Amino acid sequence: MARRTIEREAALTGAGLHTGASVTVTFRPAPAGRRVVFRRTDLPGTPEIAARLEEVEATDRRTVLGHGDEAIHTVEHALAAVGALGIDDLYIDIDGPEPPALDGSFKPWFDALQGAGERMQEGDPVVFRVLAPFTVTEGGSSYVVSPAGSGRVTVAIDFQHPLIGSQAGSYEVTAEVFARELAGARTFGFVHEVDGLKAKGLIQGASPANAVVLTDTGLVEGTVLRWPDEFVRHKAADLIGDLTLIGGRVQAHIVATRPSHQGNIALARAISRTGQREGGIAMDIGRILDIIPHRYPFLLVDRIIEIEGRKRIVGIKNVTINEPFFQGHFPGHPIMPGVLIIEAMAQVGGMLVLGSLVEMNEEKVIYFMSLDKVKFRRPVLPGDQLRFELEMVQFRGKTCKMRGVAYVDGKVAVEAEMMAAVVDR
Numbered sequence: 307m308a309r310r311t312i313e314r315e316a317a318l319t320g321a322g323l324h325t326g327a328s329v330t331v332t333f334r335p336a337p338a339g340r341r342v343v344f345r346r347t348d349l350p351g352t353p354e355i356a357a358r359l360e361e362v363e364a365t366d367r368r369t370v371l372g373h374g375d376e377a378i379h380t381v382e383h384a385l386a387a388v389g390a391l392g393i394d395d396l397y398i399d400i401d402g403p404e405p406p407a408l409d410g411s412f413k414p415w416f417d418a419l420q421g422a423g424e425r426m427q428e429g430d431p432v433v434f435r436v437l438a439p440f441t442v443t444e445g446g447s448s449y450v451v452s453p454a455g456s457g458r459v460t461v462a463i464d465f466q467h468p469l470i471g472s473q474a475g476s477y478e479v480t481a482e483v484f485a486r487e488l489a490g491a492r493t494f495g496f497v498h499e500v501d502g503l504k505a506k507g508l509i510q511g512a513s514p515a516n517a518v519v520l521t522d523t524g525l526v527e528g529t530v531l532r533w534p535d536e537f538v539r540h541k542a543a544d545l546i547g548d549l550t551l552i553g554g555r556v557q558a559h560i561v562a563t564r565p566s567h568q569g570n571i572a573l574a575r576a577i578s579r580t581g582q583r584e585g586g587i588a589m590d591i592g593r594i595l596d597i598i599p600h601r602y603p604f605l606l607v608d609r610i611i612e613i614e615g616r617k618r619i620v621g622i623k624n625v626t627i628n629e630p631f632f633q634g635h636f637p638g639h640p641i642m643p644g645v646l647i648i649e650a651m652a653q654v655g656g657m658l659v660l661g662s663l664v665e666m667n668e669e670k671v672i673y674f675m676s677l678d679k680v681k682f683r684r685p686v687l688p689g690d691q692l693r694f695e696l697e698m699v700q701f702r703g704k705t706c707k708m709r710g711v712a713y714v715d716g717k718v719a720v721e722a723e724m725m726a727a728v729v730d731r
């Protein structure tokens with residue numbers, strides 16, 4: 307099974323449900339292992355917020371990722387389409403704090419992503435399997451998770467309302483089922499809640515055009531349900547959206563009773579803790595960013611593809627003409643500076659040393675002490691893929707010695723021995 311991204315860009319524009327701000331969301335293809343990442347293109351430096359559990363900030367009526375002014379509200383509808391289509395790597399560029407509500411359903415998201423085509427890429431998708439059944443209870447929500455060969459959600463809700471009452475449905479998590487049974491289901495709310503939610507700063511952009519609004523006995527004027535059980539269908543799709551925050555595909559049968567965003571997140575955390583994680587890439591860029599402090603334009607590692615304890619590591623750097631150093635090195639004759647190849651090699655080595663320390667929550671950085679036996683064997687040009695293989699020769703106290711080789715197309719480009727010191731951050 308290959309990882310999946312989209313073939314070309316797709317964009318959607320409209321007002322957010324809770325914030326009411328007008329925004330454009332642009333889906334863009336992302337490289338293998340990048341996972342799903344939101345980027346706030348309206349803010350200086352285009353901060354990135356990974357679609358994963360560590361970034362979940364609030365779950366009051368919606369799922370919020372990121373912190374403070376950089377947060378993104380109500381991500382679950384776009385993410386449900388991502389989950390249903392089994393997309394592993396994707397940029398979601400957004401020029402405001404909340405994706406547009408559109409018609410309140412998942413369909414515009416699903417259609418846009420499906421219309422963007424699919425592109426298979428290297429590496430295996432991350433899959434979470436459940437080995438034994440377990441339950442999760444959070445507030446009024448409860449979940450039973452059981453092993454299964456594929457993903458399925460079964461959802462039951464009950465509301466004291468003549469149009470809702472008790473509803474239940476069971477859906478396989480596939481693009482076909484999602485398109486047919488769930489995508490069109492809209493979010494819903496009650497007239498009697500409107501003032502309270504508005505006072506809390508929520509649903510500023512809500513209207514019968516982007517939500518099913520219920521009165522005490524029926525629907526507000528002009529609203530027609532798409533299915534009598536549209537409500538439970540919407541909850542099932544919300545659950546699929548929240549589950550994508552695990553960072554992989556979930557192979558389990560989930561039975562959810564009165565699911566909520568808060569409950570869904572607690573469930574996702576439980577699956578990510580207890581599930582068996584398979585596939586993926588040893589360390590994708592998200593994990594690399596967690597471990598080493600380097601950032602653009604000085605982050606020179608794209609991916610770690612093999613790691614053996616503290617003994618050996620293999621990392622990849624794809625060199626493109628867009629690298630900032632090609633602007634001046636040299637115009638018309640671009641060639642990667644040898645010292646930057648050494649720097650990239652040192653960053654991969656840093657991952658080998660720091661990776662194990664980060665597991666223990668130690669805040670460290672690594673400094674170069676010496677370089678030896680450096681040989682530049684051949685030039686590295688735009689379009690080359692650098693493959694760094696490093697071995698630990700010695701690790702004593704706070705200093706270590708590594709031997710590294712950089713390959714392009716299986717041929718040695720650079721080799722070096724390096725000594726480094728681990729110091730407090």
Ligand SMILES: [Zn+2]
Binds near residue numbers: 382383493540
């Ligand atoms: Zn929803």
